[in-house]
């Protein structure tokens with residue numbers, strides 16, 4: 316019996332900033348961002364959007380486009396590192412929003428008996444959700460699960476992460492009828508606890524707090540949506556973990572040089588060119604090339620063979636990322652959508668082709684696994700129009716971007732938006748303080 320992805324949908328935030336506008340204001344050579352890292356546009360949420368609305372949009376679209384009966388879904392596992400609450404899962408907000416819209420057709424609380432939870436491990440949390448959901452359908456082949464990856468990748472203004480920001484969601488229907496991709500049951504895993512990128516409870520000393528009232532305790536804890544990170548160290552951790560997980564994948568699958576059979580290599584892409592920049596090490600190891608000195612590493616990256624290999628196996632996976640930016644948990648799945656949509660648009664036949672995945676989450680863990688494109692893949696992809704939909708977003712200027720980032724804008728940029736949006740956050744009622752309420756406009 317085969318298991319894997321039956322259908323997939325996505326949502327990208329409705330606003331974007333041209334990367335060259337950011338480069339100009341920050342005094343960065345635009346060529347570094349465009350030609351060095353592959354960045355063109357940075358997707359950004361409007362005032363009413365967050366990880367829960369992204370997820371709700373992707374879930375509703377999946378259900379509507381593929382005519383899914385919500386009561387047939389036993390589990391919705393949501394991978395995110397942009398949780399809106401440290402106890403109440405983002406998935407619970409998501410199903411509440413979608414239930415309201417589906418109420419007319421399916422009655423109240425259509426997810427009443429659905430097992431819903433968030434999974435968090437930085438950018439690999441949705442791969443974990445996929446892994447768990449596949450295990451679930453393997454044990455219960457008559458049941459279906461939905462995986463949602465949803466995040467807003469926000470970094471401190473003027474930091475080295477700023478130009479890699481982005482966001483959005485991807486939803487996947489997981490079942491024993493994998494019309495898009497059949498996923499095999501070999502998982503290479505590598506884990507090490509490190510501090511390359513994390514979102515701690517931040518501690519502020521009293522003297523650091525401007526105008527802090529006398530009543531403040533000596534230390535206060537504040538949750539923040541911007542990570543503490545060391546960019547070059549996180550690159551190193553990513554490279555180390557995928558090398559270890561790839562090696563483990565070889566051991567558990569018994570496959571020799573598996574990457575050579577992969578039509579596409581799908582990476583977690585914190586920025587578009589990351590996969591092709593880090594894979595040089597595994598490529599060198601597999602091909603007996605020296606990879607010790609920076610000169611040797613450059614020479615692999617610049618070799619004709621490697622450039623040809625990238626053009627064949629990675630370039631198409633990068634295209635959506637260049638237009639959106641980092642989507643944290645959703646990036647790896649958006650890279651899959653990007654490659655499949657491009658092949659579809661170019662009338663390429665992919666049925667039977669093998670695809671390899673190299674996931675990474677800071678903190679840190681990598682998972683490597685593979686799948687085979689199904690006979691029906693084109694029917695699934697025909698619903699996406701990914702690159703056309705990216706053209707429907709609204710461009711904003713740098714000043715608006717900075718205000719949105721600082722949360723200094725009260726009203727949505729697109730005031731006549733359609734779809735899900737945050738309506739209010741309760742600030743007064745002490746037993747509901749912080750509760751978030753959403754609406755839907757059609």
Ligand SMILES: CC(=O)SCCNC(=O)CCNC(=O)[C@H](O)C(C)(C)COP(=O)(O)OP(=O)(O)OC[C@H]1O[C@@H](n2cnc3c(N)ncnc32)[C@H](O)[C@@H]1OP(=O)(O)O
Pocket residue numbers: 344346347348350351352438475476477479512544545546547549550553583584585586592675677
């Ligand atoms: C969250 C995770 O997934 S962990 C893994 C990634 N980490 C992150 O995403 C953390 C947040 N991001 C960051 O800290 C940073 O944006 C990083 C680490 C990703 C990138 O760091 P930077 O210092 O901006 O870039 P870096 O120096 O590594 O690379 C710039 C590239 O542009 C190239 N470049 C620079 N100037 C130019 C130019 N004018 N024209 C063309 N290319 C240029 C450089 O040669 C280099 O490419 P190469 O090494 O392939 O030759």
